[in-house]
Amino acid sequence: xxVNCSKDSLLTGVNTVLKAVSSKNTLPVLQGILVKAEDQHxxxxxxxxxxxxxxxxxxxxxxxxxxxxxxxxxxxxVRKLPEAPIELELENDILKINYYESNLSLRGFDPDEFPLxxxxxxxxxxxxxxxxxxxxxxxxxxxxxxxxxxxVFTGCLLQIEESNLRVIATDTHRLAYRIAEISNPENCxxxxxxxxxxxxxxxxxxxxxxxxxxIRFNEAQILFQFGSVVLLSRLIEGQFPNYKQVIPQSCxxxxxxxxxxxxxxxxxxxxxxxxxxxxxxxxLSVESERLSIDxxxxxxxISEIMNIKKEGNDVNIAFNSKYLLDVLKVIESEExxxxxxxxxxxxxxxxxDDPNYLYLALPVRTS
Amino acid sequence: MSQLTQALIExxxxxxxxxxxxxxxxxxxxxxxxxNARLRRELCxxxxxxxxxxxxxxxxxxxxxxxxxxxxxxxxxxxxxLHFGQPxxxxxxxxxTGFLMRD
Ligand SMILES: [Zn+2]
Numbered sequence: 269x270x271v272n273c274s275k276d277s278l279l280t281g282v283n284t285v286l287k288a289v290s291s292k293n294t295l296p297v298l299q300g301i302l303v304k305a306e307d308q309h310x311x312x313x314x315x316x317x318x319x320x321x322x323x324x325x326x327x328x329x330x331x332x333x334x335x336x337x338x339x340x341x342x343x344x345x346v347r348k349l350p351e352a353p354i355e356l357e358l359e360n361d362i363l364k365i366n367y368y369e370s371n372l373s374l375r376g377f378d379p380d381e382f383p384l385x386x387x388x389x390x391x392x393x394x395x396x397x398x399x400x401x402x403x404x405x406x407x408x409x410x411x412x413x414x415x416x417x418x419x420v421f422t423g424c425l426l427q428i429e430e431s432n433l434r435v436i437a438t439d440t441h442r443l444a445y446r447i448a449e450i451s452n453p454e455n456c457x458x459x460x461x462x463x464x465x466x467x468x469x470x471x472x473x474x475x476x477x478x479x480x481x482x483i484r485f486n487e488a489q490i491l492f493q494f495g496s497v498v499l500l501s502r503l504i505e506g507q508f509p510n511y512k513q514v515i516p517q518s519c520x521x522x523x524x525x526x527x528x529x530x531x532x533x534x535x536x537x538x539x540x541x542x543x544x545x546x547x548x549x550x551x552l553s554v555e556s557e558r559l560s561i562d563x564x565x566x567x568x569x570i571s572e573i574m575n576i577k578k579e580g581n582d583v584n585i586a587f588n589s590k591y592l593l594d595v596l597k598v599i600e601s602e603e604x605x606x607x608x609x610x611x612x613x614x615x616x617x618x619x620x621d622d623p624n625y626l627y628l629a630l631p632v633r634t635s
Numbered sequence: 636m637s638q639l640t641q642a643l644i645e646x647x648x649x650x651x652x653x654x655x656x657x658x659x660x661x662x663x664x665x666x667x668x669x670x671n672a673r674l675r676r677e678l679c680x681x682x683x684x685x686x687x688x689x690x691x692x693x694x695x696x697x698x699x700x701x702x703x704x705x706x707x708x709x710x711x712x713x714x715x716x717l718h719f720g721q722p723x724x725x726x727x728x729x730x731x732t733g734f735l736m737r738d
Binding site for chain 1: 715717718725726727728729730732733734736737
């Protein structure tokens with residue numbers, strides 16, 4: 269292998285695939301990044317067997333070749349390279365990196381041991397609009413669970429059905445639901461739980477100027493292709509619970525709130541909600557047209573009052589402030605509608621002007 | 636024997652065998668009809684009173700079951716089918732609440 273390229277190309281390649289490098293001490297070769305020179309491109313690949321990423325960057329290839337380099341040291345070195353023309357040269361299993369009159373060399377792994385990334389050619393294909401999909405990820409992913417003991421909750425359910433695209437996430441204490449209308453002339457059908465880690469990477473790697481994202485899938489895997497990136501992920505096995513049955517069909521109280529003012533109030537109150545027994549629990553009380561959040565702890569106390577528009581009953585209810593802030597941060601609408609039915613039923617939060625998003629959180633039972 | 640006579644004999648033989656087939660099937664049809672009538676009679680025989688008692692019983696069992704599940708949940712265990720019987724960790728469960736409120 270003999271290649272001339274820029275530092276930028278190397279950096280783009282390394283940064284794109286780095287998150288897929290295995291962090292566990294399994295096969296040593298999985299702690300490496302595959303670098304392949306082929307057809308005027310450098311191809312970078314990494315996988316931890318759950319997720320694999322491939323990225324192609326332009327380069328001048330004098331001689332084709334392939335190696336696997338230890339990810340940590342390779343990425344650190346690339347980051348520190350000067351902004352100068354860079355030459356890569358592979359001899360036996362040693363990669364020499366030349367810049368100015370300096371050079372360094374790295375010992376690679378045997379590329380034959382590196383697992384192939386299946387490209388799912390021949391499987392069903394569908395094209396998603398990037399702007400819509402990115403927003404769907406952003407508005408749901410935070411509701412995923414991080415507990416590995418219950419795998420189905422560590423990902424988002426993605427559903428493609430007729431002209432509807434749905435993304436749903438829940439950790440069993442709260443649930444985020446987003447639906448969007450898409451064009452689906454071939455009547456493609458898909459339902460699968462995509463690991464949150466995969467969606468985080470897609471969100472990070474998708475550029476706003478990209479229009480479309482192609483997905484290909486089978487029973488066990490899903491592949492995302494956009495720009496010069498291919499990301500393959502396993503799907504989480506298991507049955508996603510029936511989310512429809514937990515969405516309340518009616519409510520006793522409706523609050524119409526200014527999103528940012530409500531968010532600020534909750535944020536201030538949560539700073540003082542540091543009580544050892546009930547950390548981050550804030551109590552809302554609604555009396556006629558006033559919403560108040562009163563909080564006191566060893567640190568001090570706060571009394572937030574908001575004048576609001578209300579329909580229905582007064583209510584006293586307590587929430588984990590994180591559950592409220594997480595959703596308020598991802599709602600762009602000026603006003604939110606909060607629906608409640610007493611102190612124990614889930615509260616529903618939705619943007620007032622957007623029927624396609626819904627979030628529900630269970631209140632905290634306080635004595 | 637003319638060809639026509641021969642043909643007529645063959646038709647007659649075929650008709651005879653069909654007739655035999657019909658006679659063989661007749662008792663089966665008859666017994667199926669009797670069975671059908673008997674089942675209809677049995678279905679109607681359950682008195683109205685009995686039906687009401689069965690329904691009331693089922694409702695009571697359901698009510699008791701619901702109360703038991705609610706108690707179990709309040710004592711800190713999942714009653715949703717996802718994690719039935721497992722301890723509630725990290726707060727209430729949407730699916731348990733959804734299940735308990737539904738009926
Ligand atoms: Zn449960």
